[in-house]
Amino acid sequence: MSISIIDTHQHLVYADRWPYSWTDDVPALAEKNFHYSDYLFAIEGTGIAASVFMETSPDDPHWHQETRFVDELRRDSETLVQGVIANCRPENDGFEAYLDSISGCGISGLRRILHVAPEGTAESPHFIPNLNLLAARGWAFDLCVFEKQLPLAERLARACPGVQFVLDHCGVPDIPSGDFNSWARGIRELAKTDNVVCKISGVLAYCSEGQATTETVRPYVEHCIESFGWDRVVWGSDWPVVTMTSSLQNWVAATCEIIAAEDTSNQAKLLHRNAERIYKLQPLSS
Numbered sequence: 001m002s003i004s005i006i007d008t009h010q011h012l013v014y015a016d017r018w019p020y021s022w023t024d025d026v027p028a029l030a031e032k033n034f035h036y037s038d039y040l041f042a043i044e045g046t047g048i049a050a051s052v053f054m055e056t057s058p059d060d061p062h063w064h065q066e067t068r069f070v071d072e073l074r075r076d077s078e079t080l081v082q083g084v085i086a087n088c089r090p091e092n093d094g095f096e097a098y099l100d101s102i103s104g105c106g107i108s109g110l111r112r113i114l115h116v117a118p119e120g121t122a123e124s125p126h127f128i129p130n131l132n133l134l135a136a137r138g139w140a141f142d143l144c145v146f147e148k149q150l151p152l153a154e155r156l157a158r159a160c161p162g163v164q165f166v167l168d169h170c171g172v173p174d175i176p177s178g179d180f181n182s183w184a185r186g187i188r189e190l191a192k193t194d195n196v197v198c199k200i201s202g203v204l205a206y207c208s209e210g211q212a213t214t215e216t217v218r219p220y221v222e223h224c225i226e227s228f229g230w231d232r233v234v235w236g237s238d239w240p241v242v243t244m245t246s247s248l249q250n251w252v253a254a255t256c257e258i259i260a261a262e263d264t265s266n267q268a269k270l271l272h273r274n275a276e277r278i279y280k281l282q283p284l285s286s
Helices: 036-042 062-073 095-101 129-133 147-159 178-193 214-228 248-258 264-278
Strands: 005-010 046-053 083-089 105-113 139-146 165-167 195-201 234-235
Touching: 005 234, 046 062, 046 234, 046 264, 062 083, 083 214, 139 147, 139 195, 147 165, 147 178, 147 195, 178 195, 178 214, 178 248, 195 214, 214 234, 214 248, 234 264
Parallel strands: 005 046, 046 083, 083 105, 105 139, 139 165, 165 195, 195 234
Antiparallel strands: none
């Protein structure tokens, strides 16, 4: 791969430090470590030159510690981590004080996984006012929602026009069901909201066993790029979650195959240039 890649969705799992209850039902991840050194091994030969750490949801209250731990890693001059997307609770009072407390931690954005949050979390009276606080700081908000929640993602984005939203994992399509059309309609509608971009990530992990191939995920990737356009897409590995069905190397190879016919300027937008703008990162040289 001649174009350098910024991985905008790099998890790390330090099960030797903190519990991650969400992995209990995921045998490929449960009670296993996926350290930064493991990530470096996983990306060998892929062209990944920088990354954005995506919060990995250790149990309460450990996600506070995770942010500071990864920031220490980011400050190492040899690290590939350029930015941190921190866990958050916009539904709670005291949110601005929390933002202040992490303001020196290399924050590129925040995330609250809404498809696992209690019902009605995003309807909290604090949620939208708190999200709007991100605009002044220039921090993005990653939207992690199920397909059925795409209208919720649109409502949040329209209620916070000054905030940059990033839709994770192509909107989590239900690939095993084969119901492409309802997901595709939701993506088209959300793409009409100018302050939302789409992260091309996660789709291999949402395939059934033996289904995780380039041709399976191609229509989902192509539809997202067609709907959002080349200026509003970024790429993420979703490592180590991708290892549930495939590998990081396979995902890079699949992406490169899917976009191979596109001109290199658009390929570069997906693979690193848009990420530099959206997450406020240092530009790569190629």
